[in-house]
Amino acid sequence: MNKASQQPTLELRRISKSFGKNLIFKNVNLAIQPQAILSIVGPSGVGKTTLLRTILGLEDVDQGEFFLRGAAFNPLDHSQNQVGAVFQDFRLFPHLNVLQNITLAAVQVQKKSTTEAQEAAEKLLTSLQLLEQKDKYPFQLSGGQKQRVAIARALILKPQVLCYDEPTSALDAASKWQVADLLEQFQASGMTQLVVTHDAEFAKRISNQIFTLGGQ
Numbered sequence: 001m002n003k004a005s006q007q008p009t010l011e012l013r014r015i016s017k018s019f020g021k022n023l024i025f026k027n028v029n030l031a032i033q034p035q036a037i038l039s040i041v042g043p044s045g046v047g048k049t050t051l052l053r054t055i056l057g058l059e060d061v062d063q064g065e066f067f068l069r070g071a072a073f074n075p076l077d078h079s080q081n082q083v084g085a086v087f088q089d090f091r092l093f094p095h096l097n098v099l100q101n102i103t104l105a106a107v108q109v110q111k112k113s114t115t116e117a118q119e120a121a122e123k124l125l126t127s128l129q130l131l132e133q134k135d136k137y138p139f140q141l142s143g144g145q146k147q148r149v150a151i152a153r154a155l156i157l158k159p160q161v162l163c164y165d166e167p168t169s170a171l172d173a174a175s176k177w178q179v180a181d182l183l184e185q186f187q188a189s190g191m192t193q194l195v196v197t198h199d200a201e202f203a204k205r206i207s208n209q210i211f212t213l214g215g216q
Ligand SMILES: Nc1ncnc2c1ncn2[C@@H]1O[C@H](COP(=O)(O)OP(=O)(O)OP(=O)(O)O)[C@@H](O)[C@H]1O
Pocket: 019, 024, 042, 043, 044, 045, 046, 047, 048, 049, 050, 051, 198
């Protein structure tokens, strides 16, 4: 095994975060191994979503460092798109159809040609059983379908880590276990994934690493 493959895919060292005078968490150390599914769990209000938002560069930190495969990175620099995100409310663009939602960042941020992005999107849509929905708009989709579009939109950018915030909260029980199957499928194909969840049963089924925030 070479050195790079022994490195954690994502590592956080001594990350602290306050909002004003309110300290949310201090000195968080976390390392996600390649191809792992790591769940961040912990009581409500402990800062799970905030921690995820710091990894995604949606919040700054008071102190601490972030590493991707051993190399320091600044999550606030969004030019690389190395960490992908699927939000609880999916955040699809309502005025764009499924195909346009998935290809937008690939074309505008990663500068792929429209043809190349559409081919990649159609491959993803096929593997996610969504190809028939490609011309539909978000309001015409079920919750599970919207989530899979959000996943495809993240995957097309080929992130090193794919993060999910509460991926089961908007879904019924049957869809929840389909999401678990999907995450395990991505894991088998080599993806490294991070999940913030309230759902202990879901975390237990999918995770090979569990990080309890507030429990250090
Ligand atoms: N933008 C903000 N400004 C000020 N305080 C904030 C902000 N965002 C979150 N907080 C506070 O930070 C704390 C952690 O919130 P966060 O949503 O990260 O917790 P959580 O563990 O994800 O909670 P839950 O499990 O209920 O979703 C809470 O006290 C919240 O009120």
